Amino acid sequence: MQPAYGGEICFNCGRPWGGGCACQVCGQMWGFPNGVIASSAGKRLVAHLLESMLVLVTCFIGWLIWALFTFANGQTPAKQLMGMRTVNIVTGTRAGWGRMFVREVLAKLLVGFFLGWLIVPYFWLLFDKNKQQLWDKVVDTGVVDDPHGLVGNQPRPTAPYVQQPQQQYQLPPSEQETQWGYPPRGGYGQQGGYGQYGGYGQQGGYGQPQYPPPPPPEPPQR
Numbered sequence: 001m002q003p004a005y006g007g008e009i010c011f012n013c014g015r016p017w018g019g020g021c022a023c024q025v026c027g028q029m030w031g032f033p034n035g036v037i038a039s040s041a042g043k044r045l046v047a048h049l050l051e052s053m054l055v056l057v058t059c060f061i062g063w064l065i066w067a068l069f070t071f072a073n074g075q076t077p078a079k080q081l082m083g084m085r086t087v088n089i090v091t092g093t094r095a096g097w098g099r100m101f102v103r104e105v106l107a108k109l110l111v112g113f114f115l116g117w118l119i120v121p122y123f124w125l126l127f128d129k130n131k132q133q134l135w136d137k138v139v140d141t142g143v144v145d146d147p148h149g150l151v152g153n154q155p156r157p158t159a160p161y162v163q164q165p166q167q168q169y170q171l172p173p174s175e176q177e178t179q180w181g182y183p184p185r186g187g188y189g190q191q192g193g194y195g196q197y198g199g200y201g202q203q204g205g206y207g208q209p210q211y212p213p214p215p216p217p218e219p220p221q222r
């Protein structure tokens with residue numbers, strides 16, 4: 001699942017973010033270190049051409065052996081030479097070996113085999129708000145310029161869609177009932193309703209000793 005973007009100011013350039021996983025102005029990737037920007041379509045095309053050349057001049061087998069090493073860093077041989085990286089846009093990490101293998105070998109073969117004759121799939125990223133190719137969508141990846149290796153393997157800690165919601169604040173059953181005033185403890189205005197036990201302004205309500213303890217303040221998102 002991918003996060004919803006938009007309605008924000010870019011933390012890298014200070015201009016309106018737009019609706020994609022990269023800033024519409026500067027290309028900064030959402031949830032990635034400052035300066036990690038989505039690779040331009042032109043750069044990705046050059047990388048693709050370079051890749052094809054490497055495959056040819058190494059009779060594929062050399063490229064493959066090389067790639068088996070670079071995959072672990074979210075790179076192909078051409079991406080390594082060009083300082084680009086495939087990233088997992090959901091977790092904010094490098095795409096790992098398995099994800100790269102699925103992307104580079106399985107997904108590209110499948111897309112090429114079934115949709116390649118349409119030509120359009122190869123230009124998909126030009127119209128895609130997340131600048132993803134179809135094989136990116138299969139494995140939730142994007143391609144970024146990361147010549148200094150800013151993207152690591154540690155998932156970003158604050159991604160709300162990665163955390164399990166509310167699990168650490170489970171209430172005991174009785175408290176759960178009173179806090180929300182569920183029947184059979186009575187409806188609103190009765191026991192367990194608002195204004196009474198467990199309701200707001202009373203026991204367990206705001207301003208009183210609270211149970212459960214309030215969640216810790218969210219760390220800054222970026």
Ligand SMILES: [Zn+2]
Nearest residue numbers: 010013023026
């Ligand atoms: Zn920006």
